[in-house]
Amino acid sequence: MKIGIVADDLTGANATGVRLSKQGFSAATVVYRERIPDSHELDAVCIDTDTRYQKDEVIVRRIKKAMESFREWDAKVFCKRIDSTIRGNIGLEIDTVLDEVGANSVSVVVASFPDSGRISSGGYLLVDSIPVQETDVAKDPVRPITQSYIPEIIQKQSKHTVAHIGLDKVLSGIDPLKTALEAEIDKGHRIIVVDAVTDEEIETIAEAMVLIPDIPMVPADPGPLTVAYSKAYLNQLVSQSKVIVTVGSVTTLTGRQLAYLKDKTNSNPVYVSAEKLATLNGSWEVEVQRAVEEALERIKEDDVLIITTHKEGTNILDLKAKAVLEDTTQDALAKRITDGLAKITRIVMERTSYSIQGCFTSGGDVTASLCAVSMANGIKLEDEVLPLAAYGTMIGGHFPGLPMVTKGGMVGDRKSIYDSVKFLRTKNTRRGATT
Numbered sequence: 001m002k003i004g005i006v007a008d009d010l011t012g013a014n015a016t017g018v019r020l021s022k023q024g025f026s027a028a029t030v031v032y033r034e035r036i037p038d039s040h041e042l043d044a045v046c047i048d049t050d051t052r053y054q055k056d057e058v059i060v061r062r063i064k065k066a067m068e069s070f071r072e073w074d075a076k077v078f079c080k081r082i083d084s085t086i087r088g089n090i091g092l093e094i095d096t097v098l099d100e101v102g103a104n105s106v107s108v109v110v111a112s113f114p115d116s117g118r119i120s121s122g123g124y125l126l127v128d129s130i131p132v133q134e135t136d137v138a139k140d141p142v143r144p145i146t147q148s149y150i151p152e153i154i155q156k157q158s159k160h161t162v163a164h165i166g167l168d169k170v171l172s173g174i175d176p177l178k179t180a181l182e183a184e185i186d187k188g189h190r191i192i193v194v195d196a197v198t199d200e201e202i203e204t205i206a207e208a209m210v211l212i213p214d215i216p217m218v219p220a221d222p223g224p225l226t227v228a229y230s231k232a233y234l235n236q237l238v239s240q241s242k243v244i245v246t247v248g249s250v251t252t253l254t255g256r257q258l259a260y261l262k263d264k265t266n267s268n269p270v271y272v273s274a275e276k277l278a279t280l281n282g283s284w285e286v287e288v289q290r291a292v293e294e295a296l297e298r299i300k301e302d303d304v305l306i307i308t309t310h311k312e313g314t315n316i317l318d319l320k321a322k323a324v325l326e327d328t329t330q331d332a333l334a335k336r337i338t339d340g341l342a343k344i345t346r347i348v349m350e351r352t353s354y355s356i357q358g359c360f361t362s363g364g365d366v367t368a369s370l371c372a373v374s375m376a377n378g379i380k381l382e383d384e385v386l387p388l389a390a391y392g393t394m395i396g397g398h399f400p401g402l403p404m405v406t407k408g409g410m411v412g413d414r415k416s417i418y419d420s421v422k423f424l425r426t427k428n429t430r431r432g433a434t435t
Helices: 010-022 056-073 090-101 150-157 167-171 174-186 199-210 224-240 252-265 283-298 319-326 330-351 364-373 416-427
Strands: 003-007 027-031 044-048 077-081 106-109 118-121 124-127 162-165 191-194 217-221 242-247 304-308 356-362 378-386 389-395 403-407
Touching: 003 010, 003 056, 003 224, 010 027, 010 044, 010 077, 010 224, 044 056, 056 090, 077 090, 077 224, 090 106, 090 150, 090 191, 090 217, 150 162, 150 191, 162 174, 167 174, 167 199, 174 191, 174 199, 199 217, 199 224, 217 224, 242 252, 242 330, 242 364, 242 416, 252 304, 252 416, 283 304, 283 330, 304 330, 319 330, 330 356, 330 364, 356 364, 356 416, 364 378, 364 403, 378 403, 378 416, 389 416, 403 416
Parallel strands: 003 044, 003 077, 027 044, 077 217, 106 191, 106 217, 162 191, 242 304, 242 356, 356 403
Antiparallel strands: 118 124, 378 389, 389 403
């Protein structure tokens, strides 16, 4: 999952980026004139548009450019960083972001930053318990703050009607707050100011926002809501993300490992016919397509999708006899099996609407085939799951950065595949929501 944050000044961009970094995101700040770094490591980027005191046409142009950069970078979540004392042309900046996100998008504005003494109650922004208009910020030489009621400040700057949800609704909990947000959205409000006094209340707001999946939500805040919403959004995606387990090994140990995995994850494997894959004729493609269709249905139910030729109670295929019939070599037929499993896995990853958190492969031949059909240059090795089981990410190809655990068919105990899947789940939750 990639997060794009539009900030109107550099220090604000950096402050939000640091908060995201502390929560495990890999964040960076760039200025609007520069390209977002071509790095698979980044999953949060703050673009400084330097627009706090700019003319309207400059604000619109720079934010549009920032949003274009985010789309090219394939950002999935868009946020608007605002000043913690509500300086600047907040309404126009939010309007421009909403225009770029889409006609049904909604911005939730939480001006609170409890750690810095900023809270909002009754729609009013208080700085160290003092209305913001009574603080030194009111003397801003360029754009002085003359009032403290947040909805009215934004309403004067925005083309949209601005709604307000009070602290009572936030304190009622996630579900009542979700209902309150939906009620304001149904009235046509695209900017909703919400009160918050504590970080816990900001987290409640974020959790309520992610429960409205059909409306693109844009957090607008000094940082805490952006971080809370990004975490909540990510957690939601990770809970919906999938791990694909592709096994071609026919060893008894592999059978025990698959049985343990099935029991622990309540998964129903997609069984692929080794005999139909071990051929040079048309049944290979037919079996691949059949398995793909079954897998695309199965992945809707199973968080761990198992694709395997290993089915308990079936006889091991006699490749030697089959090779004679096909007038080819055993090695050629064995490769057709692994290539078939790899192609099924690749097509499922390409066609499914679910996020793929990572892949597990058992057997060096299956791993090599998956890299080959995915056009990967190799695997960047990063960690050891257990002896002779490695964790890494794909280099290049169709799925650059895809997390993988690879293990030999004769490696480990009955828990090894399950432990490898758990490793993928916990090791790389951020990447798991980006595919």
